[in-house]
Every structure is written in C-alpha cells, then in structure tokens.
Amino acid sequence: MTKLNQKNSEKNIKWHNLTIDRRKLERMRGHKGMVIWFTGLSGSGKSTLANAVNEVLHSEGLSTYVLDGDNIRHGLCKDLGFSDEDREENIRRIGEVANLFMNAGIITITAFVSPFISDRNKVRKIVGSADFIEVHCAANIDVCESRDTKGLYKKARLGEIKDFTGISSPYEAPESAEIVVDTGSLDLNDSVQKVINYLKEKDLLYGI
Amino acid sequence: MTKLNQKNSEKNIKWHNLTIDRRKLERMRGHKGMVIWFTGLSGSGKSTLANAVNEVLHSEGLSTYVLDGDNIRHGLCKDLGFSDEDREENIRRIGEVANLFMNAGIITITAFVSPFISDRNKVRKIVGSADFIEVHCAANIDVCESRDTKGLYKKARLGEIKDFTGISSPYEAPESAEIVVDTGSLDLNDSVQKVINYLKEKDLLYGI
Numbered sequence: 001m002t003k004l005n006q007k008n009s010e011k012n013i014k015w016h017n018l019t020i021d022r023r024k025l026e027r028m029r030g031h032k033g034m035v036i037w038f039t040g041l042s043g044s045g046k047s048t049l050a051n052a053v054n055e056v057l058h059s060e061g062l063s064t065y066v067l068d069g070d071n072i073r074h075g076l077c078k079d080l081g082f083s084d085e086d087r088e089e090n091i092r093r094i095g096e097v098a099n100l101f102m103n104a105g106i107i108t109i110t111a112f113v114s115p116f117i118s119d120r121n122k123v124r125k126i127v128g129s130a131d132f133i134e135v136h137c138a139a140n141i142d143v144c145e146s147r148d149t150k151g152l153y154k155k156a157r158l159g160e161i162k163d164f165t166g167i168s169s170p171y172e173a174p175e176s177a178e179i180v181v182d183t184g185s186l187d188l189n190d191s192v193q194k195v196i197n198y199l200k201e202k203d204l205l206y207g208i
Numbered sequence: 209m210t211k212l213n214q215k216n217s218e219k220n221i222k223w224h225n226l227t228i229d230r231r232k233l234e235r236m237r238g239h240k241g242m243v244i245w246f247t248g249l250s251g252s253g254k255s256t257l258a259n260a261v262n263e264v265l266h267s268e269g270l271s272t273y274v275l276d277g278d279n280i281r282h283g284l285c286k287d288l289g290f291s292d293e294d295r296e297e298n299i300r301r302i303g304e305v306a307n308l309f310m311n312a313g314i315i316t317i318t319a320f321v322s323p324f325i326s327d328r329n330k331v332r333k334i335v336g337s338a339d340f341i342e343v344h345c346a347a348n349i350d351v352c353e354s355r356d357t358k359g360l361y362k363k364a365r366l367g368e369i370k371d372f373t374g375i376s377s378p379y380e381a382p383e384s385a386e387i388v389v390d391t392g393s394l395d396l397n398d399s400v401q402k403v404i405n406y407l408k409e410k411d412l413l414y415g416i
Contacts (some may be wrong), residue, residue, distance in 0.1 A: 019259070020266045020274070028266070051227070058228045058236070063271075065312040066228070075334070076304040079297075089287075096284040097305055104273040106312065126283070 025105030040137030043144035095123030139184030233313030248345030251352035258319035303331030347392030
C-alpha cells in the first residue's frame with residue numbers, strides 16, 4: 001500500500017512545500033467531502049439510519065465517518081449538560097468537528113437530536129450550505145414514544161429527565177431539509193434507499 | 209471509484225448491520241490510525257515540520273490530516289482565550305478531536321505549542337499511549353526568538369502579549385517524547401527524515 005518501504009535506500013525525503021488541502025484529499029479519496037446531518041426525536045431511528053447509510057457508502061469504498069452520542073458525549077462534549085446553552089455549544093462543537101472531517105475529504109455523517117433550527121442553521125453556515133445535507137428523521141412522537149427503545153420517554157413522563165425533547169422541551173422540525181424520511185412508517189431498507197437515491201441524484205458520490 | 213453507479217438498476221440497497229469500526233477503517237486505508245503530536249515553542253518550526261511530514265506521508269498514499277492553529281483556533285476553540293484554564297481546555301478538545309480522526313483510521317498530525325506536561329499527558333491518555341507519538345521540536349528559545357517569524361516575541365517582550373510561552377509563561381519540555389528533533393540546528397529535510405525514520409523503524413506505516 002505504501003511505498004515508503006522501497007525508499008529505505010534513498011537518502012533524502014522529497015517534499016515540496018505543498019499544502020495538502022481539501023481538494024487534494026478529495027482527489028485522493030475519489031469523492032467530495034460533505035456533512036450528512038441526521039436530526040429527529042429520540043427513538044426516530046436517526047442513529048440506526050445513519051449507521052446503515054454509513055455501511056452502504058463504506059462498502060462502496062467511500063471514505064466515511066459517523067459522529068454520534070457514543071463518540072462525542074463521553075469525549076469532546078463531556079463537560080456539557082443539557083441546558084439550552086450547553087445544547088447549543090454541543091451542536092456548535094459537533095458542527096466544527098464535522099467541518100474538519102469534511103475538509104479531510106470525508107463523508108461525515110452525524111446523528112444527534114439537534115432540536116433547534118437556529119443551531120442546525122449555524123452548522124449549515126459553518127459547513128457551507130452546498131456541502132450540508134440535512135436529513136429529517138420524521139417519525140412522529142407517538143411512534144417514537146411507543147418504541148421508547150432506551151426507556152427515556154418513560155423517565156421523561158415521570159419527570160426523571162428534565163428538558164426532554166418532545167416532552168418537556170421543543171423539537172423544531174426542519175422547514176426545508178434536503179431529505180425527509182418518514183422513519184415512523186418506512187422500513188430501514190427503504191429509508192436507506194431514499195438517502196442514497198438523493199446522494200446519487202445530486203451526483204455527490206462519484207469521482208472528482 | 210465508487211460502484212454505486214452500477215447499482216442504479218438494483219432495487220435494494222444491501223446493508224448488514226455491521227459496525228464500521230476503527231479496524232475496518234484502518235484496513236480500508238491500508239495503515240493504522242495514530243496521533244503524531246508536535247510540541248515546542250512558538251517559532252520552533254512545529255507547523256513547518258508537521259506540514260512537511262504530512263506532505264511526505266500523503267504523497268505515499270497514506271491518509272493524513274493536520275490539526276493546527278489555522279483550523280482550530282477560529283473554529284472549534286474560538287470561544288477560548290489564553291488563560292491557563294482556556295489553554296487546558298483548548299488542548300483537551302484538540303486531543304479529543306485527534307482521537308476521533310485516529311479512530312477514523314487517519315494519521316492525525318497536530319501542531320500546537322501545548323506547553324504543559326499535564327495537558328499533553330491527558331491527551332496521551334485519551335488517545336492511548338501506543339498510538340500517541342510526541343515530537344518535541346526542541347529549538348531553544350534564543351533561536352526561536354531570533355527567528356520571531358510572526359513578531360510575537362517582540363510583542364511579548366514589550367508586554368503587548370500576556371502569558372507568552374517562553375517569555376512570561378513556562379514551556380515544560382517533554383521528559384520522554386517519542387521523537388526529539390533539534391529544529392534549531394537540523395535543516396527541514398533532516399528533521400522530516402528523522403520523524404519518518406522513527407515511523408518506519410516502529411513499523412507504523414505499513415499495510416495492516
């Protein structure tokens with residue numbers, strides 16, 4: 001894979017003071033970097049859909065990475081709670097990190113509730129609208145609450161979780177998301193297909 | 209590059225609920241992810257050396273990315289100043305982001321003064337010592353100050369910059385960095401060679 005081995009005999013490293021910028025990294029990977037931002041209520045299937053889309057793109061040889069609660073909340077944002085201010089800062093940091101990954105030529109997939117329009121628009125501005133694909137996982141709250149995969153709605157109803165999105169804190173649905181997937185009624189295969197179809201139709205996955 | 213085009217005619221996307229984890233991403237890239245952390249005084253040549261190493265590795269087909277002041281201070285850490293507390297939080301966030309990039313199978317190169325041993329050790333802990341390569345750019349302060357490429361030492365001497373590392377704030381040199389480069393006397397070619405030699409000797413760049 002690397003040719004450095006063969007260079008053992010050569011005396012001097014060659015470098016040319018080139019900046020390895022986004023375009024060079026995209027050319028290396030064979031596709032553009034972008035941010036695919038999944039938003040929706042807890043239980044709407046964001047993470048499941050994001051990971052399934054990631055798997056499909058990865059299996060096609062595209063360079064992808066998923067940012068989600070698992071790798072963000074215990075690391076970069078472990079100092080933040082769930083107050084409005086902290087939620088805003090949480091999404092801002094994720095947006096900045098997604099932007100760095102995109103600049104590394106990576107298809108960056110995020111899965112966070114991200115309930116506020118203003119916060120998502122701030123990320124859209126950081127990333128640049130042309131490279132920001134907002135995917136609304138639009139399962140309605142009754143479906144999400146009946147699933148209650150993590151038992152969080154029950155706790156929220158009992159008042160054990162404060163400021164829970166959809167129960168005691170608002171979810172502001174996107175007004176013009178690039179993709180809306182009714183994750184309440186569509187099955188996972190069809191949901192994945194809908195996202196992939198959009199990316200293909202917009203010519204976002206092909207060689208550059 | 210991608211085969212999705214050929215799949216237009218197929219009705220169903222194939223996904224298998226696989227986790228695309230670090231090992232899978234490293235296999236795809238053909239090498240391990242790691243963090244190469246350059247530390248040293250302002251003017252010690254960290255950024256120049258980091259970018260030259262990046263260029264060499266990129267030209268060999270390895271997947272790399274540089275985190276430095278240019279893409280961090282105006283984005284992820286733009287809310288932070290230069291107090292001890294803010295410097296600590298700055299380095300913590302950079303460490304967490306470097307860890308994410310490493311987990312994406314990328315050779316992650318950072319170039320920050322990062323003057324405090326405790327902060328660098330915290331990053332070493334986040335990343336894991338086996339994957340953390342600390343490179344001390346060890347030009348002494350007289351050399352750095354005589355270069356004064358950005359005019360910062362002059363301003364610091366005049367008291368126009370407070371808490372300037374090496375002048376009015378300490379630089380704690382690493383006690384056991386993986387690589388020490390005397391960037392005060394070695395030229396850039398030899399400095400790059402020293403870093404690359406270490407990575408080759410430790411078998412860190414070859415196919416996995």
